[in-house]
Amino acid sequence: MSDNDTIPLHPSSQSDIDEIENLIHASVQSGPATVFPARPPSPPRASIPVSSSPFMPSNIPPHPPSTTQKPQAVPVPPPLPASSGNGRANMAASGFGSPPNTLTEPVLDTVKRDLSRIVSNLKLVVFPNPFREDPGKALRDWDLWGPFFFIVFLGLILSWSASVKKSEVFAVAFALLAAGAVILTLNVLLLGGHIIFFQSLSLLGYCLFPLDVGALICMLKDNVIVKVVVVCVTLAWSSWAAYPFMSSAVNPRRKALALYPVFLMYVSVGFLIIAID
Amino acid sequence: MDLNQPAGENYANPKTCFFHVLFKAGALAFYILSALFIDNFVIIFVVTVLLSALDFWVVKNVSGRILVGLRWWNEINDLGESVWKFECLDQESLARMNKKDSWLFWWTLYLAAVAWVVLGIFSLIRLQADYLLVIGVCLTLSIANIIGFTKCRKDAKKQIQQFASRTIASQFTSTIQSALSVV
Numbered sequence: 133m134s135d136n137d138t139i140p141l142h143p144s145s146q147s148d149i150d151e152i153e154n155l156i157h158a159s160v161q162s163g164p165a166t167v168f169p170a171r172p173p174s175p176p177r178a179s180i181p182v183s184s185s186p187f188m189p190s191n192i193p194p195h196p197p198s199t200t201q202k203p204q205a206v207p208v209p210p211p212l213p214a215s216s217g218n219g220r221a222n223m224a225a226s227g228f229g230s231p232p233n234t235l236t237e238p239v240l241d242t243v244k245r246d247l248s249r250i251v252s253n254l255k256l257v258v259f260p261n262p263f264r265e266d267p268g269k270a271l272r273d274w275d276l277w278g279p280f281f282f283i284v285f286l287g288l289i290l291s292w293s294a295s296v297k298k299s300e301v302f303a304v305a306f307a308l309l310a311a312g313a314v315i316l317t318l319n320v321l322l323l324g325g326h327i328i329f330f331q332s333l334s335l336l337g338y339c340l341f342p343l344d345v346g347a348l349i350c351m352l353k354d355n356v357i358v359k360v361v362v363v364c365v366t367l368a369w370s371s372w373a374a375y376p377f378m379s380s381a382v383n384p385r386r387k388a389l390a391l392y393p394v395f396l397m398y399v400s401v402g403f404l405i406i407a408i409d
Numbered sequence: 410m411d412l413n414q415p416a417g418e419n420y421a422n423p424k425t426c427f428f429h430v431l432f433k434a435g436a437l438a439f440y441i442l443s444a445l446f447i448d449n450f451v452i453i454f455v456v457t458v459l460l461s462a463l464d465f466w467v468v469k470n471v472s473g474r475i476l477v478g479l480r481w482w483n484e485i486n487d488l489g490e491s492v493w494k495f496e497c498l499d500q501e502s503l504a505r506m507n508k509k510d511s512w513l514f515w516w517t518l519y520l521a522a523v524a525w526v527v528l529g530i531f532s533l534i535r536l537q538a539d540y541l542l543v544i545g546v547c548l549t550l551s552i553a554n555i556i557g558f559t560k561c562r563k564d565a566k567k568q569i570q571q572f573a574s575r576t577i578a579s580q581f582t583s584t585i586q587s588a589l590s591v592v
Contacts (some may be wrong), residue, residue, distance in 0.1 A: 216486065242470045272485045280462060284455060291451050299450035303539040306454070328491045 250278045257338040258373050271338075271377065274330050279337015282344050283309045286401070289347045293408045305404065312397045313337060320390050324380035335377050336394070342369040343398065347405045356406075363402040370398045422475050429472035429514065432464030433521045436547060442530065442539075454494040454543050461547040468518070468554050470565035476510040479565065497565035519556070522551040 255272060283306060291302035317332040346366030350359045374394050382390045420426050436457050443453045473479050478498035486492050498506075529544040 239471050246466075246470075274485070277462075284458070288451070288455065299539065300450045302454065303542060307542060328485060330491070331485060 244276065246275065249273055249275055253278055253334070254338055254341060257335060257377075258281070258341050258369075271331055271335055274328075274334035276330065276334055276337070279313070279334055279340070282337055282340045286340060286344050286347055289344070289351055290404060290408055293347075293351045295409060301408070305401075308397075309337075309340065309401070312398065316393055316397065319393055320378065320381055321387045323382050323390055325390060327377075327381040332377075332381075339370045339374040339398075340401075342366040342373070343401055343405070346402075350405050350408075359406050363406050367398050367402045371395050374398075417505075420509050420513070422510055425472050425475045425499040426510060426513055428467055429476065430517055432460050432467055434516060436460035436464060437521065437524055438569075440543065440547075446540075458544050459544050461523040461550050465550040465554060467483075469472075469557065470513060472553075473558060473561075476506070477558070478506055479558055481561045493560070495561040495564040497561065497568065518551070518555055522548065522555060525551055547584055 139391045253273070253275065257271060286309065287302045287305040290305045291298045294301040313333050313336040316336060317327070317329055320327050320332060321329070343366050347361050353359070370395065371391075375391065376391050378394060379387045439460060440453065440457045443456075447453060454506050469481070473481075480496040482494050484494055525544055525548045529548060530543065532540040532544055
């Protein structure tokens with residue numbers, strides 16, 4: 133498949149060869165800030181095949197299939213929206229009906245996209261959904277914003293509930309959760325499981341959401357019995373949420389080895405919530 | 410953006426440049442000043458890390474696109490493997506990028522990381538573990554952006570060279586073909 137069409141050469145091919153040589157010389161110079169020699173005025177059907185899309189998506193995986201394909205062949209010159217890469221953020225997104233043209237979309241679109249991703253990840257991970265597809269494949273678009281907010285929120289609540297040593301409580305809570313997530317991920321990887329580092333971090337962070345809710349309730353109601361009950365419920369919920377992802381990542385015989393530390397971490401957070409005074 | 414405007418005279422996107430620098434400078438300034446005035450570690454931590462995270466997002470999603478025309482992200486494909494995607498504007502647009510913009514972009518990126526390292530060394534000397542935590546987080550975010558954009562730029566250069574060599578190859582073949590057909 134070739135979307136770079138070559139158009140039969142004009143008899144004066146020498147000038148084209150020169151043009152190509154200029155292109156090469158320019159490309160082996162320094163970075164993207166290179167200024168190209170001005171193109172000689174040529175009719176739109178230039179004899180040099182050029183890329184037909186305003187941007188060149190690429191990927192560096194070890195294997196060939198690329199998931200973002202270039203769109204249709206549009207005649208040159210590169211259309212106007214390419215120059216909007218320089219323009220202000222408010223310029224309207226140019227769609228050729230092509231795969232996500234994320235380079236030229238307005239900022240608000242990016243914000244909305246990220247926010248909706250957080251919400252959808254949360255719903256996917258934490259809430260019971262009988263129509264959920266293979267949990268190993270869910271959370272494909274991992275992101276770390278959700279986990280970041282949840283960890284900070286939990287730390288803040290714990291710190292607020294503490295009457296003394298607030299700073300230490302916060303620092304300990306944050307470090308425990310962050311380091312815990314990293315170590316749990318390494319644990320799965322070392323057990324020979326197939327999980328992606330950031331995906332797992334993201335998952336463990338999202339599963340903190342029930343504990344966040346529990347901590348909030350515990351902060352508002354100071355009764356010990358209520359606290360214990362609430363923490364048990366939210367703990368069970370968190371573990372239940374994390375279970376399918378973790379268990380599908382490892383060998384079935386090693387499931388318990390992978391899940392037990394997760395459970396342990398959530399239990400320790402639960403204790404922190406109950407014991408905070 | 411006319412091509413007639415001499416590059417390097419003005420910033421082409423002053424608003425974006427401003428935001429690009431704002432959050433970085435804000436995080437660093439808050440961290441440094443707060444150590445003198447505010448006694449509450451939690452506030453220092455949360456505000457600094459929040460500013461750093463916002464800066465990360467702004468650089469990755471907004472100023473990277475607008476100032477240097479590069480974008481990087483990570484996806485998980487159907488086989489469950491993690492794939493780093495890089496995107497860059499095509500040649501014409503890259504060439505038209507304002508030099509001052511991209512100079513500012515790269516320099517502030519590197520300088521911010523260096524500043525965090527220096528502050529980290531101070532914290533290390535004073536043996537303040539909790540401040541080291543803050544610095545660790547901010548440094549991680551800065552370095553992630555540096556690595557991402559550097560890889561993206563290398564990828565863009567590779568694209569250019571591949572494109573140029575493909576151009577020669579196809580041009581060469583069609584030259585030969587037309588030469589042969591004439592003969």
